[in-house]
Every structure is written in C-alpha cells, then in structure tokens.
Amino acid sequence: MANASLIGLSRQMALRRELDVVSNNVANINTTGFKGDTAVFEEYVMPKARHDGFPGKHSKLSYVHDRATWHDLTQGPLRQTGNPLDVAIDGKDFFVVQTPQGERYTRNGSFQINSTGELVTSQGYRVMGEAGPIQFQTDDKDIIINRDGTIAVPDGTRGKLRLVSFEDAQRLRKDGFSTFSAPNGVVPQASQLPHVIQGSIEQSNVKGIVEMTRLIEVTRAYTQTATLLQQHGDMRKSSIERLAEVPA
C-alpha cells in the first residue's frame, strides 16, 4: 500500500525540481546570452516488489527520477543596441573569458573597456583574443569588430576575438554570471566559421509562452498527484477504521 504514496511522492519531488528549473528560466528572461534549461525525467523501474512468493504475477513499480537538466543551446534573438562594444555570436560558438577560476565560456557579448584599456565583460573578466587579452590604446576610437572577430581601429588591428566551439556543448557546466565551464575531458576547439555581429547582443533564449505552458502543466500535475495521494490516504484511513472495528 505504501508504494502508491512513494510513487506519488517521487512524482511530486520531480515536479518541484521542474518548477525550480522553470522559475530560473523565467527569472532570466531578460538576461543577455542566457540559455534556458529543461528538466529531463526518467522512469525508475523497481526490479521487484517486496514479496516474491505469490503465485500470481507481480507488476513492476515505476518511480520517476530526475535524470538531467538539458541546456537549450539554440540561438537567442538578436537585439540591436548600436553600442560598438556589444557583440553577438551567430552560430554555436562561445567567447572565451578569463576569470580568477580559469578560462570560462560565455555567449554574453556585452563588453566594455576598463580603465587600463582592456576589453572586459560587465563582470570585469578579460575577454580573450587569439593572442591573449585584447588591449586598446587610450586614443582608440571608431572600433570595428568584423564578422570573423577581428577588432580594428583606424590605425591597425587590436586582436581577434577567440571563439571556440564544443563537440558536445551539453556537457558544459553553468557557473552563473553568464559563464559556462568545461569539465575534464571537454576540450574547446577553435571555431571553424566564426561569425560575430557588432552592435547587437544576444537576448535570452527563454520563450515566455513555453515556460508559462510548462508552469501550468507542472502545477496541474502536482495538484493532481496531491489529490491522488489524498484519496489514497482516505482509502487507508477508511480501511483501518473498518478493519479495526470491534463488533460490539
């Protein structure tokens, strides 16, 4: 009898996790370069019920188990800002930034120049070029960032943005601060066909309608399971009452 409660509980736990994922997506609906997540569940089939000695066949019990969260790595919509230091990537590449923890990867191309003339992210992390950080001179103006990531000013080039791609970008880990890190064994490769767009930023790829639909789905399923559990509880209660009735 307890199995029904436990199965229901496993479903509710999974739904709560899904709500956590949905809420994080919605919270980041306006975050530049944000990639949404999707919770993936799997069936966990209990090998056998507890008692094996019955003559009849035992049906297997299936619990739900959260398996993973997938990064939705599709392209976010581009938004023109007109700011020459805003760069968006068209395609599957990532920018490389230098953080105190090491190299990190991001799709957030809202860059700035810091007081020493280096190209940095809004967090202050240095943006890496193919030959190290990108350094500007004090009197540089009219900065042009070409499609392939080359950064040019009227009197020369100031480097080329380092763009990398991953064979399996799913395995990247989210660190917060719009950055991803690569776990051991995931090696960035130099991008084959870099394509960046100056004066634009990539918006969050979270789709409000999808998330709201998911939200309805989650709450309804949760309430449904709660009702089921309640009915199951009532059933137990009444059976206990009936069975324990002492005839007068």
Added chain:
Amino acid sequence: MRALHTAATGMMAQELNVQVISNNIANMRTTGYKRQRAEFQDLLYEHVRRVGTQTSEQGNILPSGIELGSGVKTVGTPRLMTQGTPITTGKEHDIAIRGEGFFPITMPDGRTAYTRDGSFAVDATGRLVTAQGYLIEPAITVPQNSTGFTVNAQGQVMVTPAGTTTPTQIGQIQIAMFMNKSGLQGIGDNLYLETPSSGTPQLGTPGTLSFGNLMQNALEQANVEAVSEISDLIAAQRAYEMNAKVVTAADQMLQSTSGMMR
C-alpha cells in the same frame, strides 16, 4: 521552496529594469543625458548531479547533470555613451561636443566633474559657468562690454573687446577623455565624476587626435529613443508578470501540499 525565491529575484530584477527605463524616459529632454541599460546575469547553480560523473564501472559518463539555478542578479547599469543629436539653439553660450570628450567643471568643493551639457552662461563677473553656476575648467572670463562671443571647432574662444573691431582670443576650452567612459559615476546635475573604473582623464584640445570638436549655438540632446524605451518597458512588465505567475504557481503547489494534511 526554491522556486519562490528564484521568482522573487526575477521580479526584483525587472523592478530595477523598470526603474532604469523610467529614469531614461524622465531624462528624455535632458541636455547631454546618456541612457543607461540594466545588465543581468544568472545567479549561482546548484549541481545536484554533476556533469561527467561515471554512471557505471565500464566508465559510462553522464552526458549532462542536474543544474538548478537560483535566479538572476543585476550586474550593472552601464551608460551608453553614444552621441546624442545636436540641435541648434541660437544661444551663443551653448556649446555641443561632436564626438568624444567631456567639459571639465570645477565643483564648489574643488573637485573636478565632467559633463556633456554645454548650456553655459556668463555670470555677473563675466566668467563662463554651467547652468548651476559652476566654473568651467580652465576658467574663461569674458571682458566687460565685449561683443561677438564665438567658439570655434577647436575650442578657441574669441570676443571683440569694447572699442575695437578685431576679435581677440580670450581662452581655450579643453575637453577630457576617458579610457572607459561608461565607468564614470553620474552624480546628477548632468555631471560625472572620475572613478577607478573610468581611468584618469586625458585633457586635450577639441578637434585634435581623437577628441571631438565643438559646435557653438548648439546643445546635445539626450540619446534616449522613445520607441526602444517603451518596448523595453513592455518587455520588462511582461517579464515581471511571468515571474509573478511563477510565484502563484509555487504558492499553489505549496497549498496543495499543506491541504493534504488534515
């Protein structure tokens, strides 16, 4: 419940976004105003199941883990220092900068502030001052009874002193440039202060190197575009509503849980 807090961070972020947008709209007609943009980043993640964990003794590796994010935070409100449209005003003491640079201003407390607002005036003693009465740096004094106040593109200030017909130079307007002008600190009154993030000012003559040149009888308008601000406002409001819906949903789920207990 984590989702409640996550949605709360989302609502707070959008509230701040609306605040930034409303300040931009409020300053749509402020001379030399530079619009701001709220910049967001995702918060830390809890790695419930780490990426790359082995799932069997044969070395099968989990293709992706379970990551639960905890919301959003504001990382900054950088100013977009793009050029505003210069409009001619016909007032001789109005000066606009076309291109890079700021006018250095001496504040009453002795510090130097920087502005793009060139709506200057002459005070009782003939000194060139801002609309608040602060002196421009270096100070320029217009001799009494002189006529024909002109400022050329290179910042040379000329007047024709009383009783003569030839204009003479009475001063030179200098402008300051910063490595990271978005790092300047806005203090209101159209003034900015130098910060460690902006770098030290580089003073120069307008029209030389990469300094912008000056335009007399004109003022630089705010670089706020009504259409983009309003559409940003709509987007922020909708995002706020969606986060509020998440709060409702999380609340409903909690309610159904607590309803089970009788």
